[in-house]
Amino acid sequence: MNLSFYHYLMKYRDAKAKDDISLFANHAYNDHAFPKHSNDYHELSSYLEMNGAYLESMSIFDKVWELYLLEANK
Structure with missing residues (x-):
């Protein structure tokens, strides 16, 4: 997938x-x-850990990352 995250x-x-x-x-x-x-x-x-105060939990990022990878492998 050429689409950025x-x-x-x-x-x-x-x-x-x-x-x-x-x-x-x-x-x-x-x-x-x-x-x-x-x-x-x-x-x-790393960026989100240092600058992502708006992100309640890194697990949200991880969940979206998994969706991103799943769609990239279609």
Whole structure:
């Protein structure tokens, strides 16, 4: 999959949704420093651990990462 993780995550962005993944996507959209072109798990997780105060739990990132990988392998 050539789609970056950020661009994959944006498919879950929804101003009205209140689920964990949509909230993550909405916050990442507003985070202008988010590594938008990265496909690297370690780069993204390190960034979120240091700068992702909006992410309630890293397990949310891990869940979306698994979905991203599943779709990439279709």
